[in-house]
Amino acid sequence: MTIVEAQVARKAADYKSEVKPIWCPGCGDYHVLMSFTRAFAELGLEPENTVVVSGIGCSSRIPAYTNCYGFHGVHGRSLAIAAGLKVSRPDLTVVVASGDGDGYSIGGNHFLHACRRNIDMTYVVMDNHIYGMTKGQPSPTTEPEFDTALTPGGTGLSPFHPLVIALASGANFVARAFSGEPNETASILVEAIRHPGFSFVEILSPCVTFRPDEREWKSRVHPAPVGATNNPGKAARRLMTDDGFNIGILYRGERRPYQPSLVGQNIDFAELEKDFEL
Amino acid sequence: MSETPNISIAILGSGGAGALTAGNLLLEAACTAGCHGLLTRTIGPQIRGGEAAALVRLANHPIECMPERYDLLIGIDWLNANRFGTEIDVGPESLVISDPRGGDLPAVVVRGGARVVEVPIKELAKAIPDGRPNMVVLGIVAALVGLGEASFTELLEKRLASKGAAAIASSLAGLKAGLAAAANIDLGKRLSPPKPSDTKRWLVSGNETTGLGAIRGGIKFAAAYPITPASEILEWLAPSLTKVGGVLLQAEDELAAVNMTIGASYGGTPSLTATSGPGLSLMMEALGLATAAEIPIVVIDVMRAGPSTGIPTKSEQTDLNIAVYGFHGDAPHLVVAPQSVADCLFTTQWAVYLAEALQAPTIVLSDQFIGQAVAAIERPADIAFIGQRVKAVETAVGVYKRYAITASGVSPMAIPGQPGGQYTADGLTHSERGIPTSGEADHRAQLDKRRDKLDRFNYGDHWATVEGDGEFAVVTWGSLTGAVREAIERLRGRVDVRLVAPRLLSPVQPERLAAALDGVKRILVVEQSHGAQFHRYLRAHYDLPGEVRVLERPGPMPIRPSEIEQAITEWRS
Numbered sequence: 001m002t003i004v005e006a007q008v009a010r011k012a013a014d015y016k017s018e019v020k021p022i023w024c025p026g027c028g029d030y031h032v033l034m035s036f037t038r039a040f041a042e043l044g045l046e047p048e049n050t051v052v053v054s055g056i057g058c059s060s061r062i063p064a065y066t067n068c069y070g071f072h073g074v075h076g077r078s079l080a081i082a083a084g085l086k087v088s089r090p091d092l093t094v095v096v097a098s099g100d101g102d103g104y105s106i107g108g109n110h111f112l113h114a115c116r117r118n119i120d121m122t123y124v125v126m127d128n129h130i131y132g133m134t135k136g137q138p139s140p141t142t143e144p145e146f147d148t149a150l151t152p153g154g155t156g157l158s159p160f161h162p163l164v165i166a167l168a169s170g171a172n173f174v175a176r177a178f179s180g181e182p183n184e185t186a187s188i189l190v191e192a193i194r195h196p197g198f199s200f201v202e203i204l205s206p207c208v209t210f211r212p213d214e215r216e217w218k219s220r221v222h223p224a225p226v227g228a229t230n231n232p233g234k235a236a237r238r239l240m241t242d243d244g245f246n247i248g249i250l251y252r253g254e255r256r257p258y259q260p261s262l263v264g265q266n267i268d269f270a271e272l273e274k275d276f277e278l
Numbered sequence: 279m280s281e282t283p284n285i286s287i288a289i290l291g292s293g294g295a296g297a298l299t300a301g302n303l304l305l306e307a308a309c310t311a312g313c314h315g316l317l318t319r320t321i322g323p324q325i326r327g328g329e330a331a332a333l334v335r336l337a338n339h340p341i342e343c344m345p346e347r348y349d350l351l352i353g354i355d356w357l358n359a360n361r362f363g364t365e366i367d368v369g370p371e372s373l374v375i376s377d378p379r380g381g382d383l384p385a386v387v388v389r390g391g392a393r394v395v396e397v398p399i400k401e402l403a404k405a406i407p408d409g410r411p412n413m414v415v416l417g418i419v420a421a422l423v424g425l426g427e428a429s430f431t432e433l434l435e436k437r438l439a440s441k442g443a444a445a446i447a448s449s450l451a452g453l454k455a456g457l458a459a460a461a462n463i464d465l466g467k468r469l470s471p472p473k474p475s476d477t478k479r480w481l482v483s484g485n486e487t488t489g490l491g492a493i494r495g496g497i498k499f500a501a502a503y504p505i506t507p508a509s510e511i512l513e514w515l516a517p518s519l520t521k522v523g524g525v526l527l528q529a530e531d532e533l534a535a536v537n538m539t540i541g542a543s544y545g546g547t548p549s550l551t552a553t554s555g556p557g558l559s560l561m562m563e564a565l566g567l568a569t570a571a572e573i574p575i576v577v578i579d580v581m582r583a584g585p586s587t588g589i590p591t592k593s594e595q596t597d598l599n600i601a602v603y604g605f606h607g608d609a610p611h612l613v614v615a616p617q618s619v620a621d622c623l624f625t626t627q628w629a630v631y632l633a634e635a636l637q638a639p640t641i642v643l644s645d646q647f648i649g650q651a652v653a654a655i656e657r658p659a660d661i662a663f664i665g666q667r668v669k670a671v672e673t674a675v676g677v678y679k680r681y682a683i684t685a686s687g688v689s690p691m692a693i694p695g696q697p698g699g700q701y702t703a704d705g706l707t708h709s710e711r712g713i714p715t716s717g718e719a720d721h722r723a724q725l726d727k728r729r730d731k732l733d734r735f736n737y738g739d740h741w742a743t744v745e746g747d748g749e750f751a752v753v754t755w756g757s758l759t760g761a762v763r764e765a766i767e768r769l770r771g772r773v774d775v776r777l778v779a780p781r782l783l784s785p786v787q788p789e790r791l792a793a794a795l796d797g798v799k800r801i802l803v804v805e806q807s808h809g810a811q812f813h814r815y816l817r818a819h820y821d822l823p824g825e826v827r828v829l830e831r832p833g834p835m836p837i838r839p840s841e842i843e844q845a846i847t848e849w850r851s
Contacts, residue, residue, distance in 0.1 A: 018676060019713055047675075048697045053541070063702045064714065067675060069694040070702030071544055072714075073537065074567050080534035084541030084549065085694075087527055088499045092545065092694055113530035264523025269494055272518050276480035276490075278309055278654065 003043055003093055003194070010044055012037040017067045024132075028179035028205030029058055032126050033065055035182045035203075036095070039189035040068070050093045053082040055107060058133050059099035059126035059205070076106030079114040079123065086119050090259050093193065094121040101131045104140040104160050115169030115198055120257040122192045122199040123171075125162065126179070128207035128214065136210035162202050163250060164239050167232060172197030172253035174235065175228075176246060178221045179205040188249060197257040204245070217245070224248035281470035284337030286345045287419055288366045289412075291354030293321070293328045296412030301332020302652070303433060304419055308336045309481050309654035311429040312472040316341040316619075317652040320365055320834070321591050322358070329358035331366060336423065338472040341653065342618050342760025346838040348372055350422060350465060351387065354399060354411050355380035359387075365835055368392040373465050375399075375418060377411075395463050402455045408448040409455075417456020424468030427457060478657040484622040484648035485510035487658075488578060489518060491623040492550055495630025496666070497576070498524035499549040501538035503531055503557060506590040507646040508580040511552040532560040539575045540568050544703055546693035548634055548667075550576035555584045555597050558641075562604045565639045569609040569728065571703040572681065572689070574633035574640070574667060578626065581645040583833040592834030593646035595756055595806040598815060601641045602784050610729045612640040613784035617743060617759035619653040624661065625781060628740055631663035636731055637688060643783070645806075647836065648757040667691060673698045680712040683723060687731025732785045741782040744794045748774030749824075750846065751795055754804040755779050755812055758837060762804055765842035773850060786819040799824040802845055808832035 015037040023029050040050065050068040054060035056075035063070025069092075073081045078096045086094045103111055103125045114123065129146075131137040137150045140160035147154055166174050173195040177185040185203060192199035204221065206214035224246040229235050235251040287304065291297035298319050305317040315336045322328035333348070335341050347367050352375040353359060359366075364386055368374060372392040376383060377399040387394070397418065403409035413434075420430050430453055438446045480487075489511050492500070500519060502512035516526045524547075529535035535551045542549040553561065558579045568575050581597045583589035601613045612632050616625035626642055633640035670678060670692040680701040682689045689710075692699025706714040707721045715721075743759060746766065752775055754762045759779040766775045778794045780787070795801070801822055805812040810830045816822060829845050831837055 046697075047700055049695055051545075051694050064704070067700055069692075069700050071541070071571075072702055072704040072706065073540070073571075074563050074705060077533060077537040077564065080529065080537035081541035081544070083527065083534070084499065084501060084538030084543075085545045086541075087525055087538075088542040088547040088549070089545040089694065109530055110534055113534070260520070260525045260527075262523050262525060265521045267521050269490075269522075272490060272493060272521065273480070273657070276482045276486065278306075278479045278481050 003045060010041040012041045015040045015047060015066050015068065017065055019064045021061065021065050023058060023061070024209045026208040027058065028128065028207070029062070029126055031179040031182045032185070032203055032205055033062055035179070035185035035189055036062065036066060038182065038186035039193065042186065042190050043193060045093055049091065050095070051085060052095050052097060053078045053085065054097045055102040057099040057102040057131070059097055060102060062097045076102055077110065078102070079107065079110040082121050083114065083117065083119055086121050087260065090120070090262070095193065096121060096123045098123065098125045100125060100127040100129060100139040100141045104162060108140070111165065112169045115166050115171040115200065118170060118172055118197045118255050118258050120196055120259065122189070122201065124189070124201045124203060126203050126205040127162065128205050128211060130207050130210045132207045132210055161239070163242065166200040167235055167239065167251060170255065171200040172255050172257070173199035174251040175201045175249040177201055177203045178217065178247050179203055180218050181247070184247065191249060195252060197253065197255055221245045221247050224250065228252050230254055280467045282467045283339060283470055284335060284341065285350070285423055285467065285469045286333070286335040286348045287350045287352070287423065288331055288333050288348040289352050289354070289415055289419070290331040290359055290366065292357040293324055293330050295330070295354040296410055297330045297354055298332045300412040300415050301334050303416055303430070303437070305334050305652060306481060307429045307433045308425055309479070310433065311425060312474060313337065313469065313654070314339055314341050314472065315654045316344070318344060318647065319650065320362065322361060323591060329361045331362060333366070336469055338470055343764055343839060344836060346840045349467070350375070350419065351392070352415050352418060353377065353380050354415060356384055357381050359384035371466070373422070397459050402459060403452055406448055406451040406455065408444065409452050410449070413449045413452025414456040414459070417453040418460040420453070421457045421460035422463060422465040427453070479654055480657055481652060481654050482619065483510060483650055483652045484616070484619040484644060485580065485650060486514050487619060487623040488626045488642070488644060488649070489514035491626030492576070492630060493518055493522060494623070495627040496548045496634070497550050497630055498522070499539070499542035499547045500526045501529045501535040501551045502526055503529045503535045503553065505554045505557050507582055507650050508552045508554050508578065510650070511578060511580070532557040533564065536561040536564040536575070536577065540564060540573050543573050543575050548574070548630055550578065550630070552578035552580065554580050554582050554590070556587065558597060558600060562600070565611065566605050566607060566609050567705040568639040569605065569611050570705045572637040572691070572728070573703065574637050576629050576633050576640050576642060578642040578644060580649040581643060589834055591646070593757065593806065593836065594833035595645060595758070596809070596811060596832070597643060598783065598807070598811040601643055602815060608725055610732045610785060611638050612636065612732065613643060614640065614782055615643040615756040616648060617756060617779055617781065619648050619651055620655040620658050622648060623658050627661060628663070631665070634667045635665050635688070636735060637667065637691060638732065643756060645757050669693060670696065670699050672696065675700060679710040681708060681710045681724060681727070683710060683727055686734055687727045737782055737787070741787050741790055742778060742780040742794060745777040746775060748776055749797060749799040750774065751776040751778055751798040751800070752802045752804055752842065753778045753816065755783065758804055758806060761837055761839050762842055764839040765846070768839060768843050769846060773846065775846060788820055791820050795823055800849065801826045802842070802849070803828045804837060804842055805830050806833055806837060
């Protein structure tokens with residue numbers, strides 16, 4: 001991805017804004033923010049050349065907490081905003097932040113097409129298997145038996161598998177991270193941002209308010225037994241035995257990113273009228 | 279035989295018979311020979327195999343609407359002709375050319391009492407190797423209307439050059455067969471020769487002029503989701519944007535299209551998307567975002583008959599309500615409407631200028647009629663609007679106020695890449711610095727500024743077309759302006775009628791409309807809407823002087839000049 005490096009060495013703190021995060025105490029998203037700023041510092045990004053784009057939900061508050069340019073848009077459409085921005089301004093580093101409701105439910109269609117389009121950007125989904133901001137409704141990654149007010153007794157529906165979808169749809173980089181390991185997460189983000197094309201990083205980020213059971217994720221996550229592959233077939237086979245808690249980079253693809261040329265043909269408007277003339 | 283200043287021809291056939299091709303060739307040949315002309319096509323929903331008609335009006339003066347009755351109706355066949363109902367009307371003075379093997383004459387033709395002459399169109403075509411009936415039709419029209427053979431021969435040779443000598447030969451043979459077949463048929467009138475003109479002229483559709491207006495206005499990014507009848511704008515823009523160093527991105531749906539547009543504009547690139555009613559409905563949420571985050575974007579809505587899928591191929595003026603009122607919350611924004619094929623260029627260019635200058639979403643309400651009509655127009659004058667997006671000056675980090683309250687209401691906008699300008703564009707209510715808040719003071723201050731920036735702007739004379747004077751006024755909008763103008767022209771000498779057609783529909787301009795209607799005692803509101811949306815809009819925002827009547831009708835039957843003329847003359851007596 002396009003990276004405009006800073007002239008001076010940067011610290012993670014340099015990327016924090018004056019706005020105080022308002023997530024619940026214990027929320028995994030605090031650590032995700034930490035990983036963002038650490039990754040940006042390691043990459044030496046210029047804040048004015050970096051844009052963090054989001055939709056709606058707890059995860060989507062993150063742009064305002066960085067001192068980069070930000071866009072907090074409408075629910076589910078962050079990838080579309082980012083696509084328009086990046087294609088018209090390929091000089092910028094674009095990172096998109098989303099959640100499992102915003103990204104997989106209302107924004108599900110855009111997820112498929114962003115993977116397929118393979119524009120050079122990084123898509124981070126903070127997955128807590130619940131709608132937090134609207135107080136505890138099931139998301140596409142919620143377990144079928146998880147009881148909520150909206151779905152008494154559970155949804156009875158199979159959860160969505162984000163990594164399978166990303167890989168099948170053509171994402172050029174697929175990884176999973178855990179918010180409780182901010183250094184490892186920052187390293188994955190660094191690689192995701194550096195990798196050309198559409199990079200997808202699912203970050204398991206517990207919602208301790210509506211999913212206190214997710215405190216246990218700390219002990220359930222484990223490093224993926226094998227490293228990244230550039231073979232999508234191999235990556236797909238590994239996902240068949242994935243328990244949802246393998247942490248690491250699964251796939252680094254080699255597809256060329258989509259970026260139409262913005263160099264015009266140096267014509268004036270009169271040239272465009274020629275076809276109209278009688 | 280009498281000469282007439284304008285003549286109208288309908289060529290009809292089932293889909294694939296080539297009626298539309300014949301119509302396009304007729305228009306181009308006639309206009310190349312110096313005529314003015316307008317072509318609209320009316321088709322069913324099928325892509326192939328339905329009903330299709332090319333409606334062509336040729337004249338020695340500029341033409342902006344179709345007549346009530348056609349002078350000449352040619353049916354290649356009548357298989358699906360009844361589906362058009364009264365859209366293609368003929369009267370006792372009309373001539374109908376019918377192929378005896380083309381099926382039964384449609385009821386509307388029989389009822390109209392037109393003179394019918396049989397010509398074995400298909401048989402004549404069959405006698406020619408690879409002959410096509412529509413070329414025979416072209417020859418018949420050329421002979422009847424009084425246009426010379428030469429312009430048609432020249433055009434066919436040019437258009438078919440890539441298809442080889444055999445294709446040209448068979449088409450020319452068809453043309454000649456048609457000319458010969460019509461030699462002894464009398465239309466009863468012929469087109470008076472056009473006045474010679476040195477002006478450069480274009481043969482274009484409104485969707486094409488819309489595209490050019492967008493690029494002249496500075497658009498460098500378009501997001502596209504296909505929809506009838508707006509796709510031609512996007513298809514014209516795709517290669518054209520590439521030529522000027524811009525880009526068109528195909529979106530997965532309209533929700534993506536409008537958000538891509540917002541993203542590109544946030545990055546400093548003037549941006550647009552084009553759609554029709556159902557797509558506009560899908561875009562409404564993001565239009566609210568563009569209002570709140572103050573991102574300039576242009577959304578072109580080429581209106582078609584609704585609601586829902588409605589009649590995708592036919593025109594109506596029924597997206598006025600959603601365009602003006604469809605946003606949630608209090609969301610001041612701009613709505614403008616072009617009034618003709620030529621005006622699509624001006625109005626779209628103006629829309630880009632307004633959006634950029636005012637950092638507000640701007641909806642352009644075009645419609646299927648002017649969007650897909652092809653007209654010979656004089657090349658519109660080059661217009662340069664002064665002013666553009668107000669960019670922020672460099673500041674230190676943490677000082678810049680993206681949504682600063684200013685005298686004009688417009689806040690200088692930082693663009694990514696600019697050091698110190700970092701802010702988060704947000705749909706949440708925010709402070710002047712752009713930081714989310716739920717406080718009353720910030721909410722009100724930002725609502726005020728977003729209203730004030732539109733209200734304090736000087737829109738100049740472009741806000742409306744105001745022509746003529748007198749105590750009688752017709753108030754209309756959009757593509758009906760042409761029909762109203764023709765009706766007023768016909769009434770000249772009998773009654774003076776004022777034409778008032780707002781091009782700027784939002785924000786409303788009460789003082790300007792009051793001035794335009796000063797001294798008026800009777801107002802006829804004319805609109806293509808079953809629910810009289812425009813009349814209700816006028817009533818909601820303006821004090822209309824005197825007596826008011828409404829001539830309203832849903833699509834797809836266009837309101838004709840004679841109906842407007844009749845409504846006025848009947849009201850007077």
